[in-house]
Amino acid sequence: MRKNVHIVGVGTYHPTKEVSNEFIINHFKEYGNEDHVENLLNKLGRKTRKQTLGNENSIDMGVKAAEKALTDAGLNPEDIDMIISATDTPEYLMPTCALIIRNKLKAKNASSVFDMNNNCVGMVNAMDVASRYLKTDEKYKRVLVVGSVLVSPFAREDDMVTYSIVGDGAAAVILEVREEEEIRGMLGSRMYTDDDYNNTIRFPTCGLLNISKDSLTSYHRKMEWIPFDFSFLADKWSELIIKLLEEYNYQPRDVSHYFMSQFSKEDIKVTLEKLGAKMRQATFVADKYGYNGSASPIIALNDRLKKEAFKKDEIIIFCSVAAGYTMEALLYKW
Amino acid sequence: MRKNVHIVGVGTYHPTKEVSNEFIINHFKEYGNEDHVENLLNKLGRKTRKQTLGNENSIDMGVKAAEKALTDAGLNPEDIDMIISATDTPEYLMPTCALIIRNKLKAKNASSVFDMNNNCVGMVNAMDVASRYLKTDEKYKRVLVVGSVLVSPFAREDDMVTYSIVGDGAAAVILEVREEEEIRGMLGSRMYTDDDYNNTIRFPTCGLLNISKDSLTSYHRKMEWIPFDFSFLADKWSELIIKLLEEYNYQPRDVSHYFMSQFSKEDIKVTLEKLGAKMRQATFVADKYGYNGSASPIIALNDRLKKEAFKKDEIIIFCSVAAGYTMEALLYKW
Numbered sequence A, B: 001m002r003k004n005v006h007i008v009g010v011g012t013y014h015p016t017k018e019v020s021n022e023f024i025i026n027h028f029k030e031y032g033n034e035d036h037v038e039n040l041l042n043k044l045g046r047k048t049r050k051q052t053l054g055n056e057n058s059i060d061m062g063v064k065a066a067e068k069a070l071t072d073a074g075l076n077p078e079d080i081d082m083i084i085s086a087t088d089t090p091e092y093l094m095p096t097c098a099l100i101i102r103n104k105l106k107a108k109n110a111s112s113v114f115d116m117n118n119n120c121v122g123m124v125n126a127m128d129v130a131s132r133y134l135k136t137d138e139k140y141k142r143v144l145v146v147g148s149v150l151v152s153p154f155a156r157e158d159d160m161v162t163y164s165i166v167g168d169g170a171a172a173v174i175l176e177v178r179e180e181e182e183i184r185g186m187l188g189s190r191m192y193t194d195d196d197y198n199n200t201i202r203f204p205t206c207g208l209l210n211i212s213k214d215s216l217t218s219y220h221r222k223m224e225w226i227p228f229d230f231s232f233l234a235d236k237w238s239e240l241i242i243k244l245l246e247e248y249n250y251q252p253r254d255v256s257h258y259f260m261s262q263f264s265k266e267d268i269k270v271t272l273e274k275l276g277a278k279m280r281q282a283t284f285v286a287d288k289y290g291y292n293g294s295a296s297p298i299i300a301l302n303d304r305l306k307k308e309a310f311k312k313d314e315i316i317i318f319c320s321v322a323a324g325y326t327m328e329a330l331l332y333k334w
Helices: A021-031 A036-046 A058-073 A097-105 A119-136 A160-165 A233-247 A265-274 A293-307 B022-033 B034-044 B057-071 B097-103 B119-135 B160-165 B233-247 B264-275 B293-307
Strands: A002-013 A016-020 A049-052 A080-085 A113-117 A140-150 A169-178 A187-194 A255-260 A315-322 A326-333 B002-012 B017-020 B048-051 B084-085 B112-117 B144-147 B169-180 B185-193 B255-260 B315-322 B328-331
Touching: A002 A119, A002 A187, A002 A293, A016 A021, A016 A058, A021 A160, A036 A233, A036 A265, A036 B097, A036 B255, A049 B112, A049 B255, A058 A097, A058 A140, A058 A169, A080 A097, A080 A119, A097 A113, A097 A140, A113 A119, A119 A169, A119 A293, A119 A315, A119 A326, A119 B034, A119 B119, A140 B293, A169 A293, A169 B293, A187 B057, A187 B112, A233 A255, A233 A265, A233 A315, A255 A265, A255 B048, A255 B144, A255 B160, A265 B084, A265 B185, A293 A315, A326 B048, A326 B112, A326 B185, B002 B119, B002 B293, B017 B022, B017 B328, B022 B034, B022 B160, B034 B160, B048 B293, B057 B097, B057 B144, B057 B169, B084 B119, B097 B112, B097 B144, B097 B315, B119 B169, B119 B185, B119 B293, B144 B293, B169 B293, B185 B233, B233 B255, B233 B264, B233 B315, B255 B264, B255 B293, B293 B315
Parallel strands: A080 A113, A080 A140, A255 A315, B084 B112, B084 B144, B255 B315
Antiparallel strands: A002 A169, A016 A049, A113 B112, A140 A169, A187 A326, A315 A326, B002 B169, B017 B048, B144 B169, B185 B328, B315 B328
């Protein structure tokens, strides 16, 4: 018998405020780079994005997504044994967001709660960690992974990338271990890191050491994005995915669907071409929600599952990239 | 053959500035609660504490501890396959501290880097996660876990607890997987959570949502500690340790040494009494370094290993508690 880790529930949450491309392009007229921004939005595939009204934090959004995932799974909060919060915008560093989420959900049997941060690969990484616990420790049957991203309050008004591409939102997924004859569910993961870009993105820009200093302003505490050429994405994503597939004796032609980082539509397209796949084999949702970082591959999964379920034995890939950069791909068999 | 995960290197770093109890007690005369503070320092077992001069961040300290752990293990940075940074005072939320540490160490073969935060059980939790990867994935042979705690810049001057008990510092540990006949090394873990105390400690007090607002002051961005009765520690720690030992068919009398949270000497003493152990079976170092949160059990381990190594088959326990609260205990066989 094999210990297989299955996705048994998915939920997402998006705030109600919708910000159009028109608003964004108009905003950047003040800085004289509206044409540049329009090109960027076209390349990355944006139409609108969802943002908070300034009264919600990442825990509030995460709890709403978690409640939907529980409903989707037909489970109660008491059925959860472990909660992992995976966000790079944690409302608190003490206590952990996972502990506050446990309290808000009344998930009183979750003995283990902790936070992870791997920026935009955070949820993929946390699902991987959850899977390792479920496969190696009989105390855990079900793990709730919550990814919540609140970037709009920290985007500088003069930053073409963060101000224009992100959306606020959250996703949650419930993983369950089952003893079965055949191997399926979460099969494995692979990561790749090249830290040459470690200086390109900084949040908070001033560093935590300086966060409490009154001599600094809001601008220093927000996010810094120094533009860089991210044309490496398609080469490195496709290499990583091919190596992961090889590790489990699969080839790209065996993959039925890809849930990629929702950062860039153009780079997903080029990645899929390199893998010999069609664009319809990837779900893209950042045109309507904006880029939800860590949560984005799971928001794409939720969108697809609401339209059409996967059949038994279908192979899917989750794959994302995080600041600096590091990448992770996950292999899953339905 | 068994896949065993061994501790193969440990390193610590403490800044040079030493702050005496006398200084702390004198400081609180201004608030009229110097007697209360003196009692607290006696109960928790403080004499001096190490703090930064304000020019070091948690990554700087973590890198120094990691370099010592590599030397201790007789390894080069290229021998590391994964880096986990476990801190509740991450200098950056983007990119991850682990990625910046990889860059500074030139650990160019570390394909996997991510951050974890479980407050004061952070390093224990990260060692547990590292162990799950090493036991389930052949791509990883050695994981570097770095825990670094910088609290002094965020302690409010009128807060008797955080201002008086903490020290800044870092620890690093290298875990290596080996195929062996007998079961040893990292045997298992157990966690326990009671979120009733989730409102007692907050950092940043204002929440991340408000961190960039210029209408708030330094005081709002620092740490809040609402005093609470933590007399549950000894009962809950001893219960957790006994249950973990039972899971692996051991009893408290089989344990040779305890590496506990260095928060409170008195609570370690009562815990050990409940377990039928003597105080000499726990290493206490917070009297000289202050409380180093996440890093504190590993700083205690480092202190003990520098004096005396463990013999083959000796059983030890790592155990700590985090804000809100959650606890974790780890069982290790040398």
